[in-house]
Amino acid sequence: MSLLSNVDKDHPMQHHLIVPIDFSSIKNVPESHIWAQCFEDAKINPDNEKSGALISIPIIDLEDPKALGLIFNACETWGMFQDTNHGVSKELLDQVEFQAKNVFNLPFEQKMKVLRAPDEDTGYGYPRLALFFSNQMWNEGFTITGNSYYHDAKKLWPNDFEGFCEVIFEYQTRMKDLGDKLKSLIFKSLNIPEPEEATPKDHIIALNLNSYPPCPDSTQTMGIGPHTDSLLFTILHQSGNASGLQVYKDEFGWVSVNPHPCALVVNVEDLLHIISNARFPSAIHRALINNKQKQRLSIAYFYGLPLDFEVSPFLDYPNCGGPQFKPIKVKEYASLKLKYLDLAVSFVRKSY
Ligand SMILES: O=C(O)CCC(=O)C(=O)O
Numbered sequence: 344m345s346l347l348s349n350v351d352k353d354h355p356m357q358h359h360l361i362v363p364i365d366f367s368s369i370k371n372v373p374e375s376h377i378w379a380q381c382f383e384d385a386k387i388n389p390d391n392e393k394s395g396a397l398i399s400i401p402i403i404d405l406e407d408p409k410a411l412g413l414i415f416n417a418c419e420t421w422g423m424f425q426d427t428n429h430g431v432s433k434e435l436l437d438q439v440e441f442q443a444k445n446v447f448n449l450p451f452e453q454k455m456k457v458l459r460a461p462d463e464d465t466g467y468g469y470p471r472l473a474l475f476f477s478n479q480m481w482n483e484g485f486t487i488t489g490n491s492y493y494h495d496a497k498k499l500w501p502n503d504f505e506g507f508c509e510v511i512f513e514y515q516t517r518m519k520d521l522g523d524k525l526k527s528l529i530f531k532s533l534n535i536p537e538p539e540e541a542t543p544k545d546h547i548i549a550l551n552l553n554s555y556p557p558c559p560d561s562t563q564t565m566g567i568g569p570h571t572d573s574l575l576f577t578i579l580h581q582s583g584n585a586s587g588l589q590v591y592k593d594e595f596g597w598v599s600v601n602p603h604p605c606a607l608v609v610n611v612e613d614l615l616h617i618i619s620n621a622r623f624p625s626a627i628h629r630a631l632i633n634n635k636q637k638q639r640l641s642i643a644y645f646y647g648l649p650l651d652f653e654v655s656p657f658l659d660y661p662n663c664g665g666p667q668f669k670p671i672k673v674k675e676y677a678s679l680k681l682k683y684l685d686l687a688v689s690f691v692r693k694s695y
């Protein structure tokens with residue numbers, strides 16, 4: 344049982360919101376998956392190279408002596424950046440993408456063997472976010488926490504599961520190292536102490552493999568609807584063959600975050616928004632479907648804090664105007680998020 348499942352137990356999902364359609368047999372986008380508003384609010388379309396070239400989120404070399412300042416500016420302005428020189432090899436990124444592809448390209452009946460249970464957080468299915476949107480998303484996911492992948496891989500490939508397990512183990516290890524390093528850089532950039540964790544091994548950490556299958560009409564549907572992530576920050580690897588990820592910024596609308604060779608996307612999540620006393624926005628993001636009829640993959644690593652850890656704003660900077668949020672335990676916040684999605688943060692906001 345995973346650490347998060349105690350929280351999930353209180354918020355079970357309906358079966359039909361977990362079971363994806365069999366994307367491999369679909370010729371037209373079904374009514375259930377049509378997002379009429381999809382492009383109306385998109386000031387910048389991911390396939391419009393001209394506008395996409397005008398604005399882009401910062402790409403930061405982690406070995407750059409100026410990295411701290413650059414990270415601070417990017418988090419404050421965008422709640423997001425891409426990092427290079429992060430220490431995760433291209434080979435490992437290719438391998439994890441290959442293994443993700445192996446999962447999603449299995450026959451539908453095989454994937455259903457590891458369907459996520461209504462009150463669990465691991466396994467195959469639509470993203471948990473499906474609960475909050477009236478339309479289905481063009482997306483299938485496979486969520487891993489801790490060593491849940493071992494049990495599932497045995498069901499998917501009874502005689503050949505080691506390859507998948509080795510790559511996921513290695514990827515989780517490297518992501519944890521990179522996450523620790525980024526946490527240290529981000530807190531230094533804010534000039535506040537790193538949260539003291541009594542039980543660091545109880546961190547909530549999850550890995551989401553996402554697949555956006557080839558789509559007969561990309562203008563009709565949505566890969567993943569607008570949301571913020573719940574924990575400290577996300578480290579995202581996206582396949583290089585197609586764009587889709589976008590971040591929302593008031594002045595510009597939706598801005599594409601196109602794949603950059605070997606760079607990993609880092610985005611601020613809600614708990615970091617709270618700890619930074621709203622100095623860093625929690626990145627509102629979504630993923631569109633590309634018009635190239637190509638499968639797009641992304642691998643999201645959510646870096647958290649222990650469930651019993653209490654987060655509260657650090658106020659040690661000039662003109663911060665007092666704490667904007669009440670202290671809250673990570674598990675209480677996770678529970679609010681599963682119930683209210685992006686409104687969760689408003690329950691933590693202080694009213695003066
Ligand atoms: O696929 C992407 O680019 C975004 C995925 C995402 O936002 C998530 O898994 O929370």
Ligand SMILES: [Fe+2]
Pocket residue numbers: 570571572628
């Ligand atoms: Fe996300």
